[in-house]
Amino acid sequence: MASLNNLQFQEFEEAAELLSADPGASTLSMSGSNTPSTTASAGEDVKLDLSEDEEGQQESSELLGGQKPSGGFWTFEYYQSFFNVDTMQVLDRVKGSVMPQPGRNFIKYYLRSNPDLYGPFWICVTLVFSVAISGNLSTFLVERGNPTFHYRPQFHRVTIAAVVIFMYAWLVPIGLWGFLTWRQGAERQIGGYSFLETVCVYGYSLFIYIPTSVLWIIPYDWLRWTLILIAMVISGSVLVLTFWPVVRDDTKVTAVATVVTIVVLHTLLAVGCKLYFFQTAASTPTALPTSSTLHNHTTLAVKTN
Amino acid sequence: MAASEEASRPFAGLSDVSISEDIPVEGDISVPVGPSRRDDEFSTLDEPVKDTIMRDLRAVGNKFIHVLYPKRSSALLRDWDLWGPLLLCVTLALLLQGGAADHEDQGGPQFAEVFVIVWFGSIIITLNSKLLGGTISFFQSLCVLGYCIMPLTVAMVVCRIVLLVSSGGIIFAVRLVVVMASFGWSTFASTAFLADSQPPNRKALVVYPVFLFYFVIAWMVLTYSP
Numbered sequence: 001m002a003s004l005n006n007l008q009f010q011e012f013e014e015a016a017e018l019l020s021a022d023p024g025a026s027t028l029s030m031s032g033s034n035t036p037s038t039t040a041s042a043g044e045d046v047k048l049d050l051s052e053d054e055e056g057q058q059e060s061s062e063l064l065g066g067q068k069p070s071g072g073f074w075t076f077e078y079y080q081s082f083f084n085v086d087t088m089q090v091l092d093r094v095k096g097s098v099m100p101q102p103g104r105n106f107i108k109y110y111l112r113s114n115p116d117l118y119g120p121f122w123i124c125v126t127l128v129f130s131v132a133i134s135g136n137l138s139t140f141l142v143e144r145g146n147p148t149f150h151y152r153p154q155f156h157r158v159t160i161a162a163v164v165i166f167m168y169a170w171l172v173p174i175g176l177w178g179f180l181t182w183r184q185g186a187e188r189q190i191g192g193y194s195f196l197e198t199v200c201v202y203g204y205s206l207f208i209y210i211p212t213s214v215l216w217i218i219p220y221d222w223l224r225w226t227l228i229l230i231a232m233v234i235s236g237s238v239l240v241l242t243f244w245p246v247v248r249d250d251t252k253v254t255a256v257a258t259v260v261t262i263v264v265l266h267t268l269l270a271v272g273c274k275l276y277f278f279q280t281a282a283s284t285p286t287a288l289p290t291s292s293t294l295h296n297h298t299t300l301a302v303k304t305n
Numbered sequence: 306m307a308a309s310e311e312a313s314r315p316f317a318g319l320s321d322v323s324i325s326e327d328i329p330v331e332g333d334i335s336v337p338v339g340p341s342r343r344d345d346e347f348s349t350l351d352e353p354v355k356d357t358i359m360r361d362l363r364a365v366g367n368k369f370i371h372v373l374y375p376k377r378s379s380a381l382l383r384d385w386d387l388w389g390p391l392l393l394c395v396t397l398a399l400l401l402q403g404g405a406a407d408h409e410d411q412g413g414p415q416f417a418e419v420f421v422i423v424w425f426g427s428i429i430i431t432l433n434s435k436l437l438g439g440t441i442s443f444f445q446s447l448c449v450l451g452y453c454i455m456p457l458t459v460a461m462v463v464c465r466i467v468l469l470v471s472s473g474g475i476i477f478a479v480r481l482v483v484v485m486a487s488f489g490w491s492t493f494a495s496t497a498f499l500a501d502s503q504p505p506n507r508k509a510l511v512v513y514p515v516f517l518f519y520f521v522i523a524w525m526v527l528t529y530s531p
Contacts, residue, residue, distance in 0.1 A: 118510060155413055155525070
């Protein structure tokens with residue numbers, strides 16, 4: 001209890017800044033230590049989770065990380081509890097995913113037991129469309145000088161992008177959360193993350209790929225690889241900074257393997273998107289006519305010989 | 306025992322007293338009939354078919370006019386209907402066909418893809434707005450989002466007409482301007498109706514998906530190539 005208070009006390013000043021910037025923002029506080037900040041705010045949707053029941057609540061609402069939803073999963077209010085965020089909170093989380101700092105754990109600092117599904121879902125949707133549209137634009141720009149090129153909207157790419165990105169954003173967190181929970185099952189540590197928090201951090205970490213995919217329209221290969229590298233460093237560091245504190249208590253091999261797997265999967269997504277959607281001039285299908293003319297030349301050469 | 310004595314006492318006391326006139330013992334115990342249903346007033350079964358169809362068409366046309374001049378009126382919201390959105394969606398999907406038809410998988414969106422994007426997009430945006438605490442009802446929101454596709458459908462008609470002339474650079478610039486103007490109009494019209502139903506600190510969270518929805522439809526309209 002005392003350690004939890006001490007941990008949260010450091011983050012308290014930034015919370016006071018946030019609240020003074022937007023006093024109408026709804027806040028959820030974990031324990032009574034945040035009471036002065038809540039009186040400073042408008043006090044609208046403040047839920048004080050008084051610390052006596054903390055252990056009980058954490059045990060009973062493991063899946064949701066301390067925030068108890070109302071009703072069963074068949075009621076509307078259950079799902080409404082996953083969308084309990086304001087504009088400023090979403091923007092703040094996006095900012096935190098773009099500028100990771102070594103001391104700040106994304107889940108502990110930005111989510112604060114209020115994971116939402118709004119951010120991950122709409123970031124994934126935006127990423128799907130931005131990748132498909134930017135890929136289409138880049139193909140168009142690359143092929144502009146080619147007289148045989150006829151512009152095609154290539155709408156089937158939206159479907160492919162949607163399948164890939166949504167599978168990544170949902171299946172990988174499921175796998176990671178399942179693995180981490182299994183590893184921690186023996187020790188019953190409180191340090192594990194809930195499923196929703198894992199999905200949330202993966203969703204927000206994909207945000208950096210949206211401006212990256214728009215910048216990939218510029219048809220220089222070295223620029224694209226540089227952008228991929230920057231995006232992977234930023235996005236990967238958000239994930240690593242979030243999951244390292246949980247994993248480092250495990251055996252060294254498992255810890256390193258987990259972190260490496262996270263980074264490798266993230267890399268695969270970025271590189272795969274780039275290679276499939278943003279093809280350079282050498283790898284586009286219009287190379288076929290030139291190879292057939294080459295074939296004609298070689299047959300002619302053989303014949304004359 | 307005491308209860309029966311209590312019960313018999315008023316009667317016991319009344320045996321020698323006649324009922325005086327100042328004790329009213331009259332009343333109305335008839336069950337009030339519920340308000341007569343609207344159907345009883347004018348039954349739509351006997352009217353000519355033309356009247357029935359014209360009533361619905363007039364309602365749809367009225368809403369089209371509301372989209373053209375978006376004011377913050379609640380008339381659109383109260384009498385929602387989904388005929389207009391269906392008509393617009395089918396028109397848009399049909400107009401988006403026939404382009405780049407020789408390559409099946411490299412062309413524009415198929416009919417089913419347009420349908421899915423429009424209807425599932427509207428449903429998801431409506432769910433999103435309700436989950437964020439909006440007070441608008443499900444079908445009202447679907448109605449508004451569907452009707453506000455009208456500027457983009459008009460832009461599609463204009464684009465197809467313009468593309469009959471040629472498909473050069475100037476024509477592309479004209480199409481770009483028309484599509485961007487209609488995209489802005491659609492977004493503005495729908496937010497004029499939807500934004501009022503949201504708490505003020507979440508307005509942007511509701512407006513952004515609407516923006517994305519019309520952006521995708523505008524993209525499909527713009528990239529149509531014959």
